[in-house]
Amino acid sequence: MRYSQLFAKTLRQAPKEADTVNHRLLTQAGFVDQVMAGVYNYLPLGLRVLRKIEAIVREEMNQVGGQEVLMAMLTPKAIWEQTGAWDKVDVLFKIQSRTEKEYALGYSQEEVVTPLVMSRTPSYKDLPVSAYQIHWKFRDELRAKSGIMRGREFFMKDMYSFHENQEDFLRFYEIVKQAYLRIYARLGLTAKVTEASGGAFSEKISYEFMVLTDAGEDDILYCEECDFCVNTEIAKVKEGDQCPKCDKGMLKLAKASEVGNVFDLGQKFGKDFDLGFADKDGNKQYPFMGCYGLGISRVMGVIVEKFNDDKGILWPKSVAPFQVHLIGLDLDDPEVKNRAEEIYDQLQDRNIEVLYDNRIDLGAGEKFKDADLIGIPYRAIISKKTGDQIELKARQESESELIDLDKLISVTNE
Numbered sequence: 001m002r003y004s005q006l007f008a009k010t011l012r013q014a015p016k017e018a019d020t021v022n023h024r025l026l027t028q029a030g031f032v033d034q035v036m037a038g039v040y041n042y043l044p045l046g047l048r049v050l051r052k053i054e055a056i057v058r059e060e061m062n063q064v065g066g067q068e069v070l071m072a073m074l075t076p077k078a079i080w081e082q083t084g085a086w087d088k089v090d091v092l093f094k095i096q097s098r099t100e101k102e103y104a105l106g107y108s109q110e111e112v113v114t115p116l117v118m119s120r121t122p123s124y125k126d127l128p129v130s131a132y133q134i135h136w137k138f139r140d141e142l143r144a145k146s147g148i149m150r151g152r153e154f155f156m157k158d159m160y161s162f163h164e165n166q167e168d169f170l171r172f173y174e175i176v177k178q179a180y181l182r183i184y185a186r187l188g189l190t191a192k193v194t195e196a197s198g199g200a201f202s203e204k205i206s207y208e209f210m211v212l213t214d215a216g217e218d219d220i221l222y223c224e225e226c227d228f229c230v231n232t233e234i235a236k237v238k239e240g241d242q243c244p245k246c247d248k249g250m251l252k253l254a255k256a257s258e259v260g261n262v263f264d265l266g267q268k269f270g271k272d273f274d275l276g277f278a279d280k281d282g283n284k285q286y287p288f289m290g291c292y293g294l295g296i297s298r299v300m301g302v303i304v305e306k307f308n309d310d311k312g313i314l315w316p317k318s319v320a321p322f323q324v325h326l327i328g329l330d331l332d333d334p335e336v337k338n339r340a341e342e343i344y345d346q347l348q349d350r351n352i353e354v355l356y357d358n359r360i361d362l363g364a365g366e367k368f369k370d371a372d373l374i375g376i377p378y379r380a381i382i383s384k385k386t387g388d389q390i391e392l393k394a395r396q397e398s399e400s401e402l403i404d405l406d407k408l409i410s411v412t413n414e
């Protein structure tokens with residue numbers, strides 16, 4: 001993409017209302033645009049990142065046998081009354097039509113998916129089933145904050161699984177847990193799994209996937225020796241205690257951001273809708289269900305909170321909007337301009353994603369500043385000085401080197 005044609009360029013100033021790093025950097029660098037508190041437009045650069053996270057999540061969900069669907073967002077009041085959510089869930093976004101009928105926008109969609117799946121799975125032979133979607137979700141937050149990390153409208157993967165019994169749910173939970181850990185690793189994040197209260201969803205335990213970051217909203221206690229990790233909300237241990245799991249490590253307190261969760265729903269939703277299946281003996285049973293959430297827009301915010309410096313964002317390669325930020329300098333010189341255009345074409349022919357700063361009216365300083373702010377993994381410069389070569393610098397490095405096109409292609413393909 002030619003930067004000159006990108007309508008959403010970087011802003012000179014950070015937005016005044018930005019109180020978090022992700023809001024400030026994503027807005028200033030031209031990835032998102034705030035419509036109102038907790039609601040954002042995703043601009044061309046931001047959508048590329050969102051789509052990359054989405055693709056990784058989709059791949060891993062398909063891998064565990066999840067079947068992708070797209071459920072309705074606008075839903076009738078009756079289904080939420082049937083489960084008690086209409087009165088109990090304070091963040092449920094309720095709306096009224098001109099005929100004064102009431103509706104809700106999904107914040108999680110057990111109320112939609114349970115009738116959808118159970119009406120098509122009459123027998124134990126049809127189970128287990130897992131269905132997921134990647135879609136917008138809504139929460140009627142009193143105060144939306146934390147940039148795109150906690151929105152009134154947010155982009156999320158939600159999967160629901162249906163099982164004959166609790167053992168089968170637990171078996172599947174372990175499989176999804178491994179898939180989640182693979183997703184975070186591919187996103188450049190290290191996640192820990194904690195047990196926390198089930199919130200509005202369930203009387204039972206839920207599992208939370210947390211990434212350690214100073215911008216986090218949760219406090220967790222974790223062991224450095226093993227995978228023990230607990231949210232302080234429900235912890236029966238404290239900082240400095242011996243780890244109850246391995247008896248070796250000491251517990252450390254850290255700030256963390258929730259990047260996914262799993263709820264053990266038990267048989268609640270099948271019972272609420274009186275929708276079951278016939279077991280081996282022909283008796284009616286209610287399904288054991290699990291709900292598996294992963295906030296895609298939220299994870300994008302967490303990545304920015306985790307990977308930035310005083311100049312801007314440092315995107316991990318797996319989700320960067322482009323792999324190379326090609327900068328042409330001295331473009332008023334026809335020879336340099338031709339060479340830059342040629343490199344741009346050749347990189348694109350090799351399927352390398354390039355953002356090409358082809359603006360002729362801007363100096364090197366301003367172009368470098370924009371490149372640092374946007375945070376693409378590699379910056380490649382072509383100028384009078386570089387001659388037949390290309391000056392390459394990784395975003396997080398201070399040293400650059402002169403290389404040829406083949407080297408540039410091999411480095412960025414790694």
Ligand SMILES: [Zn+2]
Nearest residue numbers: 223226243246
């Ligand atoms: Zn331990």
